[in-house]
Amino acid sequence: MKKKGGKGLPPISTASLPDVIFMILFFFMVSTTMRDQELLVRYTLPNATEVQKLEKKSLVSYIHVGQPTPSMQAKFGTAPRIQLNDSYKTTRDILDFVAAERDKLNEADRASMTVCLKADDMTKMGIITDIKQELRRANALRISYAAQKTLGY
Template sequence: MPELGTSSDIVFMFLFFFMVTSQLRSTEVKVRVRLPEATEVAKLERKDLASYIYIGSPTAQYQSQYGTEARIQLNDSFKTTNDIRDFIAAERDAMSEADRQLMQVSIKADEDARMGIVTDVKQELRRCSALKIMYAARKTEEK
């Protein structure tokens, strides 16, 4: 009887382990977000510490319900600035105690969104002590 290699069993055990333990974070973006350009950009080191706030006009399928004015999206639903405090509290609760101090909020705002709504979001983040804020941007193309 030929011997069977155990390496394939080990590979499948690792594959199964990582499939079970990994968490895929997928949020359906319901607003149009064309990121503004920036000359200096830096990548997030740990995306698991970032919570995302999307700001932009609703996509075509949601415009009949929500209009074309810029809206705030937290997770998978449209919210107002009043809901940001609960959103940040829920995001912090989902993190380990050690990671809560490292939490960052990434604002992905459309380049055409009014600065007033971005300022309102920033003010509410300040009120709930979420002070590590990043703005998502795309790198300016070299010419």
């Protein structure tokens, strides 16, 4: 009752394979966000036991404080530097930075703007105090400090 013939398995259709690949590519293009800033400083966040997440990250502006990256140390040295957006700045530039960040937001959200300090745990407190004084002058009174969560033992 068995038919004699050299029929093998039929070939697998690959006609829909490009469609699947383009759907996956489109998904990753839509769901991936690009980094808005290039990090020019290295920092290790301090440890904290009580950490809260920020609700609206679109209202947060970041100030990075730490040693320059190894590629920038030849030019800027190893002393802690302040990074605002994509360049090194001084504390005198914080007033302009806050004004520019406020102008990016709409009127209703300007009062909710938060400045987040991402500082290295070995940064001297004098630099942080200078930054806080300039933020007071700029009337940026909502400040958060970035930290990594540790166990509270």
